[in-house]
Amino acid sequence: MAKYQPKDFFFRKAKDEGLRARSAFKIDEIAKRFDIFEKGQSVVDLGAAPGGFLQIILNEIGPTGFVVGVDLAAIKPLGKPNVKTAVMDVLADDFAVKLEALHPGPVDVVVSDLAPKTTGVKDVDLARSHRLAGIALDISRARGKPGSHFIAKLFMGGDFEAFRADVKRVFSDVKVVRPDATRQASMEIYLVGLSKK
């Protein structure tokens, strides 16, 4: 008998439900578990291509909410007026300024699914992943309203505990989550910062 592969289950489920990526189930699980989203919120989604998270977020915040999604890769239109997408490099020096121009004002939730292209050299991949998560935390520090939330993917290991401590300084509570849709071999984990101080 063929070996059971959770990868296939979530891949098929995403196709069946018209979702662009299996990762949609990760944000869905985290959002439900911690009651992250509400109608009318303003959300920033970093590393948003092809748009699986955006589909879930749009559903959660409804037509009165607004979300901006950025990525190195272009995101196909989502067909809704309350979402903006842009091709941007979060590592660029002017990223925060450009993001603010695209989506001004305070933000209720900053989400980051940013992931570096892996090199296979563990320390390099860890350092790159943590750098990307750090940029997401900077955006949350600068733009998040008091009481806002933060969700960021990062690879487990290296400076993980130091990063968790950084998140704890900004948010009242910090959770570590490995959603069910995460591939078994993946070293990714999500840090969730609840209620910005």
Ligand SMILES: C[S@@+](CC[C@H](N)C(=O)[O-])C[C@H]1O[C@@H](n2cnc3c(N)ncnc32)[C@H](O)[C@@H]1O
């Ligand atoms: C796991 S994918 C995101 C999947 C997405 N959350 C979804 O549900 O469709 C990680 C993304 O991070 C993006 N990324 C990596 N480095 C980046 C950077 N420096 N600036 C912007 N995006 C970046 C990649 O292009 C990739 O699309």
